[in-house]
Amino acid sequence: MPDAHPINSFVGLQKHIVVRWKRHHKSWIELWLEPREQAFICYRCRAVFTGYHDRTLVRLRDLDIASHRVYLWMPRHRVDCPRDGVCREATHLARRGARCTKRFEKLLFTLTKDMTVKAVATLQGVDWEMVKNAEVRYIAGLLRKRDLDKITDLGIDEVSEKKGHRYLTLVTDIRRRRVIWVGRRNDRAVIRAFFRWFGKKRSRRIRRVVIDMHDPYELELRVRCPRASLIYDHFHVIKPMGVAIDNIRRRIQGQLPPEGRRYLKGSRYLLLRPSETLTSKQCISLKELLDLPGNVELTTAYLLKEDLRAVFRELDPKVARTELRDWKRRAMESGIPEIIDYVKMLNRRRFGIQNFFRHRQTNGLSEGFNNVVKTLKKDAYGFHDWRYFRLKILRKCGKLESGD
Ligand SMILES: [Zn+2]
Structure with missing residues (x-):
């Protein structure tokens, strides 16, 4: 088959030409390739040889041509290199050990961005391992190219x-x-x-x-x-305060007679959500809950939590520090054991919190x-x-x- 044969322009290979082809059942094609030039490169030292030691044919899946699945039969040569001994040749069409060409691997990789491995495998009629290997190899390559030197x-x-x-x-x-x-x-x-x-x-x-x-x-x-x-x-600093409130709620619930407990049931959500995200109906339920006579501690804790969130919204580091000090004093005065534990924790970790006020980095x-x-x-x-x-x-x- 001459080089000018149209199939070569379809296949678009630079270093190989198609010497024979066969179409099967209107759905797949086999192409036999030969190198354009009698030049074989040692993969280790890159020396070029005009002859080779031996050759084998490998079958590679390639990109489709007009809805025909394409399989290439590609010769793989081994050269007799004086420096490295009998060595495989360097190829650019496919990786060693791969059962498909590099360009087909790239297609698989692109598809896996939005599709599952299984879906890509079904679509392309290959096994999922080929898809996964393609993805792993490409990601690993992209990771090596990252620039990590300017990170502060x-x-x-x-x-x-x-x-x-x-x-x-x-x-x-x-x-x-x-x-x-x-x-x-x-x-x-x-x-x-x-x-x-x-x-x-x-x-x-x-x-x-x-x-x-x-x-x-x-x-x-x-x-x-x-x-x-x-x-x-700040998100992680405020979070344990929510845990403290939940513990107070549970403690109060345990002390109540059974008929009183139902008021607190399901109140966890109301207490822990930021107040501005509650619906008007939820606000009424929250108010009813906090107005219950036995719930003074819970009300105090809830107000403290909302105040604390305001402290962390303060942009001026100096003001924020003063407000936090003031908040801690009020929190200690509440006498609620769960809150006191929380304040002690804040004191142990004051440097990280002050750094947050200074940099406001999240x-x-x-x-x-x-x-x-x-x-x-x-x-x-x-x-x-x-x-x-x-x-x-x-x-x-x-x-x-x-x-x-
Ligand atoms: Zn060599």
Whole structure:
């Protein structure tokens, strides 16, 4: 078959020509390829040879031609290199060991952005492992190209796979709003592993780290970037106050006679939601609940919580600090044990809170992460295939592809 044959322009290969082809059942085509030039390159030293040692034919899936599935029969040569011995030749059409061409892999990768692995496999008539391998390889390539040298602000977040157990640690580049690293579990060793990967040189550039109030993270961070300001995300500072209110509610509920308990049943939502997000009907229910004679402590705690939220909304660091001091005094005066414990906790962690007032840096990405992880778990087989799951998270939240 001459080079000018139209099939060659359809297939569009640079270094090979089609020498024979066969169409099967109107649905798939087989093409036999030969190299255009008798030049074989040693994959190790890149030396070029005019002859080869031996050759085998491999069958590769390629891009479709007019709804025909295309399979290429490509010769793979081995050269007799004086330096490296008998060596395989360098090819650009397909990776070693792959059962499809690189351009077909790229198609699979593109499709997996919005489709599940299974759906892509069905659409293209290949097995899911080929799809998954294509995706893994491409993501790994994109990860190597990332620029991580200018990062100054890090966010560290824990995300639970299920409620309360099996945690992930996500490290984010706050300025560029992307996840740069994913670790299993949420202990001190994870942070150590992160910094080992991140490197000393880059760690020295870190100026601010936003964390939740999780001690293992903090302890390791003090060792790894001693010069960085540790900032508590206000969301995580206020959250334990909600837990305190819930504990008060439960304590009061336990002391009430059975007929009184029903008033508090289902009130958790009303008490913990930010007041401005309640509907007018919910506001009335909340007022009724707080007006009940036995609920003085609950009312005090609720008002304190709403005040605390206002303190964290204050933009002037100096005013915010004064207001927080004032708030703590009132909270201590309430005499409610749960609240007193909370204030003690705030005192222990005052530096991270003051840093928040100063920088007002938050890790605004964390809200979405939980949902992303949940969605991905189904397609990436969650923790059963950890490596793949990790890469999927980085693809989804790492801004690896242009247009993300
Ligand atoms: Zn060689």
